[in-house]
Every structure is written in C-alpha cells, then in structure tokens.
Amino acid sequence: MTIASCNIQLPSSSCYSSCCCISPTTFPKPKPKQLSFNRTTASLSDMDATTNPGLYPLHRCKTLHLVRHAQGIHNVAGEKDHAAYLSEELFDAHLTPLGWQQVDNLRKHVRETGLSKKIDLVIVSPLLRTMQTAVGAFGGEGYKDGIDIPPLMVENAGESHHPAISSLNCPPFVAVELCREHLGVHPCDRRKSISEYRPLFPAIDFSLIESDEDILWEAKAREKNEEVAVRGMKFLNWLWTRKEREIAVVTHSGFLYHTLSAFGSDCHPAVKNEICKHFANCELRSVVIVDKSMMGSDPATTNYPGKIPSGLDLPSDVADEKHAEEGVAT
Template sequence: MAADNLRKHVQTSGISKKVELVITSPLLRCMQTAVGVFGGEDSTDGIDVPPLMVTDAGDSNHPAISSSNCPPFIAVEGCREHLGVHWCDKRRSISEYKPLFPAVDFSLIESDDDVLWEADVREKIEDVASRGIEFFKWLWTRKEKEIAIVTHSGFLTHTLAKFGDDCHPDVKSEICRRFQNCELRTMVIVDRSMVGSDSSVTDYPGKNPSGEDAPSDVTCATPDGLPN
C-alpha cells in the first residue's frame, strides 16, 4: 500500500520526529492517508487516548490508529481538492467523520454539511489557485515551523503554478511538476529577503501504485459510488 511505504520512509528518514502539526484536507481518502502516514501505532489497546482513526474507517479494512506519540491533526477546508461536479471531491458531513477520526480536530470547519461543493458548477482553476494562496497565507499565522500538509494533486498543481514566475525556467518547471501517488516533497517557505535552502534529503518520490496522482478531472469524471 502506498501510504504504508510512505510511512516507512517518514519513520526511517526522521521526519516523524520533526513534524509539529499535520494539516489534512477533510476528504476521507486524504484523512486516511494522513493518519496512516503520520499517526501513531496501528494498535490502540491499553492506550487511554482517543484514536486518530477507528478500525475499518471508511471501509478501509485497516486497524485502528493511535493518537499517542504523534503530532496533532487538523482538518482544513482550504486545502481541499478542486471543487464541484465530481462526486469524489464531495466530503461527507463532519458529524459522520468525527466518530471515524476521533482525535482529528475539525473545529476550523464551519459547516457540518459540505456547502462548498456544487453538483453542476466546477470550481474555476484560477479560483482553486486563489484558495491555495489564501491557504498559504494562513500557514504563516501558525506558530509551528515543521508542518506536514496532506492534500490533493489538483489543488497543488493549480496553486504551485502561481509561484516561481521570477525564477529560472528550470526552477519554475520543478515547482509545477505533477505529484506522483503518495509523493512527499519538502518545501521551505521563506521571506524574499532570505536565501533559499539546499535540496531536501527527505523527499519521497511516491510508490505503489505507479504513475501520477492525476487531478480528479481525469480520475473522477463520473460518480462511482458514495461521495467522500
């Protein structure tokens, strides 16, 4: 499983000991990945804290994941996937999610039901990018310095395309490079007056299944079961 491979990388590279906060999109598949990669152990037996994820959450066939010895998790609407039309981009109600992910903080999500997704209106690409820029601005207000963001290919593709216009074309191309399935990239957000960092040695190229994690425009053109 791709998330299991990434979890091993996060553990062996030491990233898990550095991350102070995990921010996740409130879509089911994304939260499952977030807690699977950055959460505690797969057993909650004898641990007197609420689990990050209960057993078989969302028909995942996965054991419960402990919230012990791991950073806090916050679900944020701002980093959701491209909104509208595709059912895979619609979230379930927060009241449905809370029993499945008891230790995930949903307090920043204002509406129980998904009021952002529209069945017949697809979010404009420029609006996805604008939403992404506002999300990055919000990140600046956080006190944590090492933050893991678990989000979606389409959201990242359109948001990161807004960066790097004043850089060398090779740098711009690297910023906009599409994400592989379950890929991890390290990004350092700095003031323009500061010198950038060297390339990270902890990036993870993504594995199993192979190929790009295509935006939902490609992968979810038609409804295929219940929404997230």
C-alpha cells in the same frame, strides 16, 4: 544541490517566496579554469544575482512537507473512463488496497529519514482519502488497548480493512477546508458531514470547519483553476498564523498543481518545473516558504545576541576605518 528563491505577488499586499531544495543534477562538465587566489578581480556588481544562492532569516521561513493522497477508487475508475468522475458511486472516494500500500511505503520513508520527528503539525483536507493517507503516513504506532486516548482512525474506517491507528507520539492533526480539491461537479470531491467523520477519525481536530454539511461543493458548477490558485494563496496566508515551523499538508493533485504553478517564474526553468509538476499518488515534496512581507512576528529561537558578557569586539576592518578617520581628524 542548488537552492532557488522564487517570488509571487499575492492578491493582497503580501508577498511570498518559495524555496525548493532540489536533488543533485548532472550537468555538462565545465572546462578547467585558471584560478587565482591572490586577488578577486570581479566586483559584486558583475555578479548575476539570479545565479547565486539567496539568504533569508530562518525564523521568517516555514518548511512544508506537501503530500498528495494515495490512490483512491476514483483514480482507478477515472483512468479507465474520465466520465466515471461524474458517478455518485465515487462519492468521497476512499483508498484502494494499492493506495494503502503506498501509504505504508510513505510511512516507512518519513521514519527512516527522521522526518516524522521533525513535523510539528499535520494539516489535512477533510475528505476520506486524504485523512486515510494522513493518519496512515504520519500517525502513531499500533493502537493499544487500555490507553484512554482516542485513535486517529478507528478500525476499518471508510472500507479500509485497516486496523485502528494510534494518536500516541505523533503531531496534532487539523482538518482545513481551504486545501480541498477542485470543488464542484465531481462527487468524489464532495465530503461527508463532519458529524459522520468524527467517529471515524476521533483524534483529528475538525473545529476549524464551520459547517457540518458540505456547503462548498456545487453539483452544477466546477471551481475555476484561477479560483483554486487564489484559495491556495489564502491557505498559505493562513499558515503564517500558525506557530509551527515544519508542517505536513496532505491534500490533492489539483489543489497542489494550481497553487504551486503560481510560483517559480523567477527561478531556473528546472526549478520551476520541479515546483509545478503534477504530484503522483502519495508523493511527498518538501519546500520552504518565506515571509518577505513581515506577516509573521515569531522571534528567532536559534539566534543568539553575542557579546555576553560584554567586552571589546570591534571587527578589525571597522577598527582600521575608525583609526584612519581619527588620524585624519587629528
């Protein structure tokens, strides 16, 4: 398994690095080499920094679990006829029955791997298909009568024919407009009013969305790819204002592709490809973003200062240098 560190210069003065842990890959078997353990003949200057692992303080990193929504009715219609994306019948598209099966499979995966216990926050695009995916994959267990706590999703929300989903024993959910899909022209990417969503998803926090109505989507103007990427960078900047360290983001194919395509240019081509390839429906990929510009100020929670109680602890190599200097001085 290799870890590659990849940088991008943001529109502002900030700079991010995205690190992606990739699964083992089969490479040609190297020829046997004669190894010597007596002495290292190569100097550090001879080593290619781009082929070696990178290090960075853990508290200046965040782990993102990126998820594309499950199959929606617009995916099915658009696969048959691309012109269908212009249909008002696909307005704020909901998940298909197959899409809900994909959500159930993802839910099993995040529980079997222990990921569900690690996530501190779920960020979700405020569209029906993403919210259905998010609460289905990361929500609590079956809603229980008699417990005075709002569910994440009420029964049959968005023509789902799905039972209510509990908000018990799960991370908080926050809706954020910055991670919406390509804006404009396609009705499937236009959202309902927040006042319509709240009764359907009572435990999702919509407080960060400023307008009840969708004022971002335009009928005659489609957002440019470059504009989606810039919006994605703003979204990553915003994530650094959050205290949470492991965050699930449930969003859209176009948003993920154009945002992530800005990363990986200084990585191995295989890593670049892994970061930037299109997401399948309900696919999850975990990545690490690194704060190289000191935007965050959170202290390291796992670091320990050492030397408590105090005592002599001069490293041997430093001691040798110190004594050698003292010997010269005398």
